[in-house]
Amino acid sequence: MTTPRVAPVRFLCAATALLVAGCLDSSAPGPTPGSPGFDGLRAYALVEKQVAFGPRVPGAPGHQAQLDWMLARLDSFAPEVVSDTFEHISSAGDSLVLVNVMARFRPELDRRIVLLTHWDTRPTSDKAADPARRGDPIPGANDGGSGTAVLLELAALMADVPPPLGIDLLFVDGEDFGPTGDDMYLGARRYARQIASGDHVGERPLYGLLLDMVGDADPSFPVEAHSAERASVVVRKVWRAAARLGLSEFFPEAVAGRIYDDHVPLIEAGLPTADLIDFTYGPDNAYWHTPDDVPANVSAATLGMVGRVVTELVYAGG
Numbered sequence: 001m002t003t004p005r006v007a008p009v010r011f012l013c014a015a016t017a018l019l020v021a022g023c024l025d026s027s028a029p030g031p032t033p034g035s036p037g038f039d040g041l042r043a044y045a046l047v048e049k050q051v052a053f054g055p056r057v058p059g060a061p062g063h064q065a066q067l068d069w070m071l072a073r074l075d076s077f078a079p080e081v082v083s084d085t086f087e088h089i090s091s092a093g094d095s096l097v098l099v100n101v102m103a104r105f106r107p108e109l110d111r112r113i114v115l116l117t118h119w120d121t122r123p124t125s126d127k128a129a130d131p132a133r134r135g136d137p138i139p140g141a142n143d144g145g146s147g148t149a150v151l152l153e154l155a156a157l158m159a160d161v162p163p164p165l166g167i168d169l170l171f172v173d174g175e176d177f178g179p180t181g182d183d184m185y186l187g188a189r190r191y192a193r194q195i196a197s198g199d200h201v202g203e204r205p206l207y208g209l210l211l212d213m214v215g216d217a218d219p220s221f222p223v224e225a226h227s228a229e230r231a232s233v234v235v236r237k238v239w240r241a242a243a244r245l246g247l248s249e250f251f252p253e254a255v256a257g258r259i260y261d262d263h264v265p266l267i268e269a270g271l272p273t274a275d276l277i278d279f280t281y282g283p284d285n286a287y288w289h290t291p292d293d294v295p296a297n298v299s300a301a302t303l304g305m306v307g308r309v310v311t312e313l314v315y316a317g318g
């Protein structure tokens with residue numbers, strides 16, 4: 001073990017940058033003064049906690065356990081928490097009971113944004129190399145767990161240091177039920193309908209930012225194509241926040257990949273929303289939708305990096 005490969009070396013530099021400002025770009029101005037520090041290790045512990053509940057598949061015990069835990073946690077941090085329970089009949093004829101959870105910070109402010117992630121996990125490991133495992137639910141450490149962990153940790157920070165604008169943290173259910181798109185993005189579609197009809201809670205947010213798959217150990221967050229085309233203002237804000245923190249190496253401004261994700265229904269409802277997503281989870285995306293989506297394949301340093309960018313977006317005023 002004397003010849004490190006290129007990727008780990010680059011990553012060590014990134015990990016160091018979390019502790020020593022300026023490793024990557026000493027000319028970066030750094031975070032907005034007064035903004036709280038985001039701790040990737042704390043977010044990582046929240047990933048482990050979620051995976052320990054078991055699969056968060058609608059109807060499974062882990063789904064209810066995680067819901068109870070999230071609600072208790074958010075109730076302790078946010079002045080207002082709203083659960084929105086709804087039913088979806090799947091294409092197989094199953095009735096799913098789904099819950100979107102919104103934690104509202106500075107609910108009195110008209111100027112606000114929505115930060116969202118899905119909290120459910122996929123019932124099947126469609127992409128498992130071993131066909132015998134394809135019926136297993138994924139553990140969902142990264143896919144479901146990572147975005148939820150980052151936003152839950154941000155909630156703790158906002159409880160201590162009130163944000164300068166209204167923040168709605170939205171944890172959507174039923175993103176990954178599948179197997180086809182008819183039974184996916186269910187919580188986001190519900191919220192999008194509420195936005196389109198004016199039936200949403202509180203003031204309408206100015207824009208949205210979606211976090212999905214934000215924990216890979218070899219992070220790269222290029223710009224997603226729907227986001228670039230239909231939420232360019234949001235993209236500019238987020239990627240500039242990353243640049244201020246000296247993280248442009250990991251947040252390249254190039255457009256790469258097009259993903260139908262929870263942001264698309266929101267865009268179609270008229271709410272510009274960008275998707276912050278790492279398209280490649282593990283070598284050649286080997287861990288995505290497999291039993292290998294476990295905490296050991298999620299990085300506290302990456303969670304910390306993403307958490308710092310979102311924190312910077314918020315405390316710079318959105």
Ligand SMILES: [Zn+2]
Nearest residue numbers: 122143176289
């Ligand atoms: Zn997924």
